[in-house]
Amino acid sequence: MRVPYLFVVPALLAYGAVVLYPTVAGGYYAFTDWAGRRVAPSVVGLDNFVELLGAPAARAALRNTLVIAASTTVVQTVVGLALALALHSSLRSRHLLRTLFFAPALLPPVIVGFLWQYILTPGGPLNGALAAVGLSSLQQNWLGDASIALASVIGVIVWQNAGLTMVIYLAGLQGVPVELLEAAEIDGANRWQRLRRVTVPLLIPATTIAMSLTLIGSLKLFDQVYVMTGGGPGYATETLSVVMYKEAFVSGRYGYAAAIALVLTMIVFAFALLQLRGLRRFQVDA
Amino acid sequence: MTAATGAAVGRGTVRDAPRRRRGSPLRRLAAELGMIAVALVFLFPFYVFLAVALKTPADLAASPLAFPTDPALQNVADAWSRGDLGQALTSSAVVTGLSVAGLVLLGSTAAYLLARRAQRLSLALYLLFLLGLMIPLQLGMVPLYQLMRDANLLQTYTSLIIFEVGHQLPLVVFLYTGFLRALPREYEEAARVDGAGPLTTFRRIVLPLLRPITGTVVILSSINIWNDFLTPLLYVGGSAQQTLPVAIFAFRGEFASQWQIIFAGMGIAIAPILLVYFLLQKYVIKGFASGIKG
Numbered sequence: 001m002r003v004p005y006l007f008v009v010p011a012l013l014a015y016g017a018v019v020l021y022p023t024v025a026g027g028y029y030a031f032t033d034w035a036g037r038r039v040a041p042s043v044v045g046l047d048n049f050v051e052l053l054g055a056p057a058a059r060a061a062l063r064n065t066l067v068i069a070a071s072t073t074v075v076q077t078v079v080g081l082a083l084a085l086a087l088h089s090s091l092r093s094r095h096l097l098r099t100l101f102f103a104p105a106l107l108p109p110v111i112v113g114f115l116w117q118y119i120l121t122p123g124g125p126l127n128g129a130l131a132a133v134g135l136s137s138l139q140q141n142w143l144g145d146a147s148i149a150l151a152s153v154i155g156v157i158v159w160q161n162a163g164l165t166m167v168i169y170l171a172g173l174q175g176v177p178v179e180l181l182e183a184a185e186i187d188g189a190n191r192w193q194r195l196r197r198v199t200v201p202l203l204i205p206a207t208t209i210a211m212s213l214t215l216i217g218s219l220k221l222f223d224q225v226y227v228m229t230g231g232g233p234g235y236a237t238e239t240l241s242v243v244m245y246k247e248a249f250v251s252g253r254y255g256y257a258a259a260i261a262l263v264l265t266m267i268v269f270a271f272a273l274l275q276l277r278g279l280r281r282f283q284v285d286a
Numbered sequence: 287m288t289a290a291t292g293a294a295v296g297r298g299t300v301r302d303a304p305r306r307r308r309g310s311p312l313r314r315l316a317a318e319l320g321m322i323a324v325a326l327v328f329l330f331p332f333y334v335f336l337a338v339a340l341k342t343p344a345d346l347a348a349s350p351l352a353f354p355t356d357p358a359l360q361n362v363a364d365a366w367s368r369g370d371l372g373q374a375l376t377s378s379a380v381v382t383g384l385s386v387a388g389l390v391l392l393g394s395t396a397a398y399l400l401a402r403r404a405q406r407l408s409l410a411l412y413l414l415f416l417l418g419l420m421i422p423l424q425l426g427m428v429p430l431y432q433l434m435r436d437a438n439l440l441q442t443y444t445s446l447i448i449f450e451v452g453h454q455l456p457l458v459v460f461l462y463t464g465f466l467r468a469l470p471r472e473y474e475e476a477a478r479v480d481g482a483g484p485l486t487t488f489r490r491i492v493l494p495l496l497r498p499i500t501g502t503v504v505i506l507s508s509i510n511i512w513n514d515f516l517t518p519l520l521y522v523g524g525s526a527q528q529t530l531p532v533a534i535f536a537f538r539g540e541f542a543s544q545w546q547i548i549f550a551g552m553g554i555a556i557a558p559i560l561l562v563y564f565l566l567q568k569y570v571i572k573g574f575a576s577g578i579k580g
Binding site for chain 2: 017018019087093100107168171254269
């Protein structure tokens with residue numbers, strides 16, 4: 001039986017109106033000086049992109065976006081894998097701990113942002129806790145000091161999403177046959193060698209999924225940064241999404257904002273293609 | 287804000303680890319206590335959350351880290367009335383509920399075609415939908431905002447529902463299509479032999495078979511929509527239609543440093559999510575373990 005194409009029409013209309021048309025329109029406006037609805041925009045070629053490369057805010061945002069994406073992806077993957085390995089075990093508390101470690105991933109990013117904004121204030125709970133355990137020397141102005149604000153933001157993102165990476169790895173660990181690990185053990189492989197040579201290679205599909213989710217998500221990062229630092233201090237935590245939002249909805253420079261968004265889109269696509277190629281290669285080898 | 291995955295982990299469940307008890311009892315105890323210690327550090331923010339939300343301003347100033355001796359539920363009552371959070375809770379529930387209903391309807395019907403027609407056109411449409419998993423919403427943000435403004439839809443639930451349906455569709459289409467491709471066609475063919483048309487077949491046969499994946503769709507898209515912030519801020523910020531994250535954002539501006547009120551309001555906003563999570567945790571974790579998050 002042939003399903004009529006009519007079945008896809010409502011979805012296509014919604015998707016077209018909300019995603020496809022606006023995205024294509026935005027791509028066009030990136031090459032214009034559009035600044036509002038009354039003045040007709042004129043095409044200015046690559047002017048917006050030239051300005052972007054010279055503007056301190058946009059340059060900082062570009063750099064920070066890449067730093068956040070790279071470090072979040074690496075740290076979250078390592079932390080998530082460590083948690084999964086620890087909880088894929090016979091610990092009595094494993095069910096409870098899985099539930100708890102995953103919980104932050106479900107919370108609204110805005111709320112996580114405010115929660116940590118408070119925790120990280122100079123007189124706040126983190127510095128208080130450090131003092132309480134005799135580590136006063138580690139106290140920082142976590143979000144106010146330009147040299148560590150970005151690291152603080154990355155820490156918050158990892159705290160929120162490490163549990164997501166963990167559950168992806170826990171699902172992946174179901175596919176690691178116990179027999180294989182036992183065989184390796186009989187062959188004299190120690191705990192580290194079994195992890196390195198058996199478990200981790202079998203987790204490559206889970207790793208690819210976890211890493212692409214983290215990478216794409218952190219490239220688009222907006223909510224937590226916007227509510228915690230607004231991009232500051234200075235441009236220390238500015239991201240492309242945040243600068244784009246400010247240029248569009250504070251300064252009303254729609255064309256320039258669209259150019260920033262187009263750069264972000266190109267970066268996301270470039271990484272996605274790279275990962276797709278990486279995944280293909282792996283599948284051929286396997 | 288959506289991303290996805292391959293089917294490698296598939297709909298893998300987080301089952302139990304093989305129950306092999308290794309090492310001496312002492313060593314196992316050390317491992318157990320070690321993980322619990324890690325968890326306690328990890329949960330410190332939740333402790334702060336409760337400690338602040340339940341303290342009077344004087345208590346908070348005197349001993350920021352101590353647990354409230356005399357829980358001040360007044361904060362919760364204050365946040366509720368002064369932030370008009372009842373209204374925001376209603377808005378979030380309406381927008382999330384109607385958007386998810388729309389997503390199930392549009393996503394499942396679209397996926398039925400995309401999974402059952404092996405033609406170049408349907409494959410191209412499928413890939414077009416998947417593209418939406420990557421496209422950052424920033425690029426279309428201003429044009430879509432203008433569209434909504436020109437249609438006089440700003441500050442209405444309708445604008446948000448339309449947005450959320452369109453925005454979450456790639457994920458939903460991806461989930462349904464993957465599931466349908468693995469579903470045998472025998473039942474549908476039997477229905478056809480009995481003279482059922484495509485619509486009847488879909489409604490009577492296919493939709494009930496989709497129930498497991500519909501559960502995943504409902505969980506994932508509810509959480510994504512409930513937590514969404516940027517677009518709701520643009521469309522309904524400052525109006526009576528604002529959703530919880532937007533209301534909390536406004537709340538933070540209004541009560542600048544009255545953290546106990548802000549935290550109490552945040553507690554109201556996350557209580558429904560945590561409640562559903564602890565009731566349905568097996569399904570929630572399973573849904574996310576298939577490797578998708580908005």
